[in-house]
Amino acid sequence: MEPKLVLDRHQxxxxxxxxxxxxxxxxxxxxxxxxxxxxxxxSPDELPVGWTDEQQGGVYRLKRRGDQALFGYSAAAHSWKKFLFLPTLKLFEAYRTSGGPEIRHPQPDVRRRAFLGVRACEIASMEIQDRILIHGTFQDTAYVQARNAALIVAVQCLQSGGTCFCRSMNTGPEVTRGYDLLLTEITGPQKHVFIVDVGTDRGAGILEGIALAKADEADLKHAGDLVDEAAAHMGRVLDQNGIKELLYRNYEHPRWEEVAKRCLTCTNCTIVCPTCFCTTIEDVTDLPGGKAERWRRWDSCFTLDHSYLHGGCVRCSGLSRYRQWMTHKLATWIDQFGTSGCVGCGRCITWCPVGIDITEETAAIRSSGDASSSIFGKKGE
Ligand code: SF4
Ligand code: SF4
Structure with a gap:
């Protein structure tokens, strides 16, 4: 095992x-x-030096910390999805020529990117998208290229947000895999350092030429204690016990009607979610009609068009769309891809304008007992 190293803030x-x-x-x-x-x-000056955040259902506020930590916030508003699975992607251009249509594919984006500050739940969300976009039936070429070009500099989450529940989903807060380099930030009156774990040769190459000390026992214990503390202060809990069966039994639960009264079908929860991957296709043409472009862009199961099939929308109500989203995340995803579709990052709760909370909705269905019917028939049948 590689020894753990110390990177000083000044480095x-x-x-x-x-x-x-x-x-x-x-x-x-x-x-x-x-x-x-x-x-x-x-430069490091552009990082959120000395800032943290407060997050609750429908609430996000920046706050000053009492120190100059670089990574002292919980889940950021964006996820890394926007750099791996792009919000808009040109698929091809088509030109009208005298010899017939000519198709041109865009050059691949081969930029190498270092993702700095990746959290445990975010590594888990990348692994979920990998299953679908790399190891699924079809490979998403643009995703594969971006993923391979990305250097993951992870950071231990030392402050659980008010809407975080990664511990319930077994995805955090401790980073244990999936990184090239891993930093644990220690701030104090006398020192400000990062304990560095090296995960890959690629990560080790970045550290070459930087004079780093070996971490001592006191630093390692301090770093471990900080991670344990974050785990002990999760903002929320989601009981995963039998969750797939619970939701499958409760497609007709009255709670769906209650949540539908509040849901604005705004799509925020799907856009901020690091695992959602639904897209739609748009074709655009220039005015003379000599050139057309086909674009892929993020879509959401909360739009009417998303479930439009041969002449009609099959999920016309807000109820059916919220139910589709939540049951897909927590139940049908498991049948499709072998894992939950949720990593417990809490973004869908924070960024829902009316504060709808996937943990609260799940708990409400669980605590009120099963509804009398489901798509599989009456309870008990
Ligand atoms: S469903 Fe919500 S909590 Fe779960 S991964 Fe998506 S945004 Fe995060
Ligand atoms: S649950 Fe919240 S964020 Fe999601 S569509 Fe409804 S109102 Fe928007």
Whole structure:
């Protein structure tokens, strides 16, 4: 096992320089529009230094920390999905020529990107998307290219957010796999350091030329305690016990009507979710009709068009669309892909404008007992 190392806060500029020298564009947390988001960052000064967040159902606020931590926030507003499974992707251009239609495919995006600040639940969400977009029936070429080009610099989550429930989903908060480098940030009056775990040769290459000390026992214990503390302060819980069967038995539960009265079918929950991968296709043409483009863009099961089949929409009500989303995430996903579709990041709760909470909805169905009927027949049949 590689020894754990110590990167001093003052060496973070050198760390950035090394990433640049190895040809990586750094994508990391930064402040934009009153939230922590993921975007290109050129220097450590652009990180959310000394900021944290408060998150609850429908609530997100930035707050000052009492220290200068670089990664002292919980789940960012964006997920890494926007760099791996792009919100819009041009599939091809078609030109009218005298010899007939000519199809041109765009050049692949081969940029190397270092994802800085990836959390455990986010690694789990990438693994879920890998199953579908790399190891599924069809490979998504653009996703494969972006995923292979991404260097994962993970960061231990030391502050669970008010809407986090990764512990319930067995996806965090401790990062245990799936990284090239892993940082645990320790801040204090006397020091500000990062304990570094090296996960791959690619990660080790980034550290070459940076003089790093070996972590001592006290640092390792301190880092372990901080991770344990985050695990002990999860904002929410989702009981996964028998959840697939529970939801399959309760397609007609009255709770769906209650949640549908509040749901605006705005699509926010699907857009912020790091595992949702539904798309639609749009064709656009220029005015003279000489050129057409086909684009893929994110779609959502909350739109009417998403379930439009040969002359009609099959999920016309908000009730059927919310039920589709939640039962897919927590139940049918397991049958399709062998895992839950939820990693417990809490984004769908925070960014729902009316604060609808997937943990609360699940608990309400569980605690009120099973409804009398389901798509499989009456209860007990
Ligand atoms: S369903 Fe909600 S909590 Fe689960 S992964 Fe998606 S956004 Fe995160
Ligand atoms: S559950 Fe919330 S975020 Fe999702 S569609 Fe309904 S109102 Fe929008």
């Amino acid at each position: 973070f500029d050198t760390f950035f320089e090394s990433l640049h020298k190895h040809g990586y564009e750094i994508i990391g947390p930064t402040l934009l529009d009153g939230a922590v988001v993921y975007a290109p960052v050129d």
